[in-house]
Amino acid sequence: MTAVATRPRVPAPGSTLRVLAGVEARRFARHPLFLAGVATCVIPTVTAANDANSDVLGGDGFFPALLVGVVSMVVAYQLTRSTRRSAEALHAVPTAATTRTGALCLACVVPAAAGVLWLAVKLIAIHRWPPQPWMFGTFGLGDRFAILAGESVLACLGAPLLGVAAGRWLRIRGGAVLLVAGVTGWVTAGFAVALNSTGGLLATGLRLSTPFTVFLTSGKGYRSLDSWTGSPWWYLLWLVALCGLATIAALLHGATGGTRTRLLRVGALFVIVGLLAYGLAVTGGLRRTVTVHPDGTRTAAAAR
């Protein structure tokens, strides 16, 4: 027997966004690529947890950023593009394009949660198996947290947000590949400049302009560690502003009238905050790279 047709009640503001965000979050969490990325990230995380020679604040953060962050960027791009073939029908539904994009942006909390989990594991591991103090370089407790949060949570949040924005705006085949190449190229360029310098505003500025960087690198055989220039806390705020800008860029697609105006205003606010944070990140913190030795002595890093 056929059931009687019903109609939805006009929803309370925001309720469709909430339901849709739940749907998109489940799609994200079940995406095979995302699951593979998370699973692959577990291995080096567990291995590094009780490894005395682990790069506590350095290379370890590469794993969540790459295996969860970059992979999630591709997943977010795919999820955003997945409904393009249904676009004609989607234009005739009461839910606005900005709400659909907003739901995709909210679904990025799934990879961000994986980043939070990684950060929690890392902090517990540091507490449970404390590294020698010199292994934190010149960075105090607060800076350590900012560095780890930037490498994990913000990378795992920002990259998929950029994926959503690219998914909305890019109209080319192989857009995901182009996106990954662009972001990794940007980060690698900043890193390469920093590796060939011992500081200076230009090198620091180029390195900290990128959405992922490290603040501590180890020498051969962990005989010394180099603490890099810049302020980790202001860099973290710069990353938050980048996340905000990626979200605004995504939401602007299809936004009209008052919504578009409001988004542009919030975007301008993120630009101002971002530039301020970026400037302070470059000019704050260490001015020159400092090498810290196992006996606790600190020396100016030699030119590479």
Add this chain to the structure above:
Amino acid sequence: MIRPTVELIGVGKRFGGTAALDGVDLALTPGITGLLGPNGAGKTTLLRILATVLAADEGVVRLLDHDLATPQDRTAVRRRLGYLPQELGFPRGFSAFRFVDYMAVLKEWGSAPARHAEVRRVLEQVDLATLATKRISTLSGGQRRRVALAQALLGAPDLLVLDEPTTGLDPEQRVALRRVLAETARAATLVLATHQTEDVAALCDRVIVLSGGHVQFDGRVAQLVAAATGRVWLADAPDPAAQASWRTGSGRYRNVGKAAPSAAEVVDPTLEDAYLLLRGATTSDSIEVPA
């Protein structure tokens, strides 16, 4: 008098230098209206305007008592609208249930139990209940078309806009679909564009023939068919005087033209005959449609 649910006054739409619609006036009330016309006549453009997907360049479009001037008006119409586009693609990996459920969320079903019940209802309506959990990519063309139709039927819309709904359906499925649409149209305004004149003849109270972006005919199906009375005849060979002729299964030729020869075996016209006569009338002479 019943207030029109769809009202178009002097509606025009251009794509570059081409006028897809030009000065279209329409007033539709609940019931089924068929939209006929050759390719490029403006059927899809008209349906996209009715589905609020496309804005008219000129004229007034009033749907379900809303003028579509503001986003709020468009949202209010979309809450009572079902739309089946000519071509609807599906996200990869989705099952029929998941896709229709996704569309239901976008149509503002917040509560999962009510939403799922409605999704099951429409899938049952299009006879896909048993295939609901199968991936859409594994379904046949006709089954995919029915998935697309199911999303349009969500919430028993007051205005249902269907662009070639029977494409890819086999005869049994088409008959089943006609039953569904006839049920739906009891309380709704249903506009369907098609190249299948038999669907219009079987389903529609009213038919609109578009040509070159203009309304060429707007009236009851019976009126259009009646205009072809005495102008369709069978013969053993194609009649050179006929506007169109084709060989039928019996081996005889069905001729449609200005007037049947005096000794010809005149037969009852179909909507297709009348449509062909009307189309031919644009280039030769007009046909008189009885009031």
